[in-house]
Amino acid sequence: MTVxxxxxxxxxxxxxxDSPFIFELVNEPSWLRYIGDKGVKTxxxxxxxxxxxxxxxYQRLGFGLYAVELKENGAPIGICGLIKRDALVDVDLxxxxxxxxxxxxxxxxxxxxxxxxxxxxxxxSRIVAIVSQDNHRSASLLKKLGFRLESSVSLQPDGDELKxxxxxxxxxxxxxxxxxxxxxxxxxxxxxxxxxQ
Numbered sequence: 001m002t003v004x005x006x007x008x009x010x011x012x013x014x015x016x017x018d019s020p021f022i023f024e025l026v027n028e029p030s031w032l033r034y035i036g037d038k039g040v041k042t043x044x045x046x047x048x049x050x051x052x053x054x055x056x057x058y059q060r061l062g063f064g065l066y067a068v069e070l071k072e073n074g075a076p077i078g079i080c081g082l083i084k085r086d087a088l089v090d091v092d093l094x095x096x097x098x099x100x101x102x103x104x105x106x107x108x109x110x111x112x113x114x115x116x117x118x119x120x121x122x123x124x125s126r127i128v129a130i131v132s133q134d135n136h137r138s139a140s141l142l143k144k145l146g147f148r149l150e151s152s153v154s155l156q157p158d159g160d161e162l163k164x165x166x167x168x169x170x171x172x173x174x175x176x177x178x179x180x181x182x183x184x185x186x187x188x189x190x191x192x193x194x195x196x197q
Contacts, residue, residue, distance in 0.1 A: 003066050004117045006109050011066040011080065014054045018067055019046040021076040024098065031096055034135045057084070063122060065094055068110045077101040080110040082118050082127070087155040090166070091118065093129045093145075095138075107141055115145065115167065130155075130162040139163065 001013045014022070023046040025031060026038050040046050057064035065081035078097030085092065093114060095107050118124040129147055131138045139149075147165035154161050 004113045005071070006113050008071055009106060009110050009113070010069045010071050010074075011110060011113060012069065013058055014050050014065065014067050014079070016047045016050055018050060018076065019043045021067070022046040022050055025079065025096060028096075028099060030099060034132050034138070035096065054081075063091075063118070066114070068097070068106065077106060078110070080107070080114050082114060082122070082124075085155060088128065088130070088153070088164075090126050090128045091122075091124055093118075093127055093142075093167075095141075102137075108144055111141065111145055127167050129165045129167075131165070132160065132162055139165070 002010060003013060004011045020043060023040060023043055026035075026040045026046070026049065038049055040049050054064040054066075061084055063082045063084075065079045065083065067076050068078045068080050069076050078095065078101060080093075080095040082091050083094045093111060095111055095114075097107055115127055118127055128150070129138075129142050130153065131142065142165045145167065147167045149163055150166045151164045152161045153164045
């Protein structure tokens with residue numbers, strides 16, 4: 001199910017048919033270093049990861065992580081979406097892309113669309129993001145999106161300390177305007193919200 005789209009990208013809900021793609025993504029060295037080992041060692045593990053993570057969150061909250069596909073050929077290139085973690089008060093932005101699709105602006109483009117979707121369709125007034133201390137690429141992307149470093153947090157009592165970034169409500173609109181979305185009205189018109197088509 002399509003959730004939102006940009007000029008180059010389509011963001012849709014993940015389903016079990018995405019297991020091979022998820023298996024590849026979560027076993028990338030960059031994922032393992034900055035996000036962590038999720039124990040996905042087989043395609044069955046990948047299917048369970050999708051069912052117990054994104055699909056469960058869609059059913060419970062109506063949002064989650066989405067597959068990011070190239071419009072030109074339907075190839076999945078990464079994930080981007082909104083996550084509600086028990087350890088955080090606010091909903092946070094999450095994203096990860098296969099390395100061969102880095103440096104093309106896809107993460108910025110999809111994250112901007114997700115932030116606009118969160119504001120317009122879900123009514124979120126505050127979105128945060130967490131990154132590991134040494135994940136400078138993701139921190140740089142968050143700054144481009146208008147996030148500001150707010151504090152440090154740990155998701156578990158004995159877990160690593162993570163940087164917590166937050167985006168002010170007005171910055172959610174500013175981030176979206178980078179991709180031919182000149183005004184809030186145009187942002188709303190440009191986002192294809194599932195169920196409103």
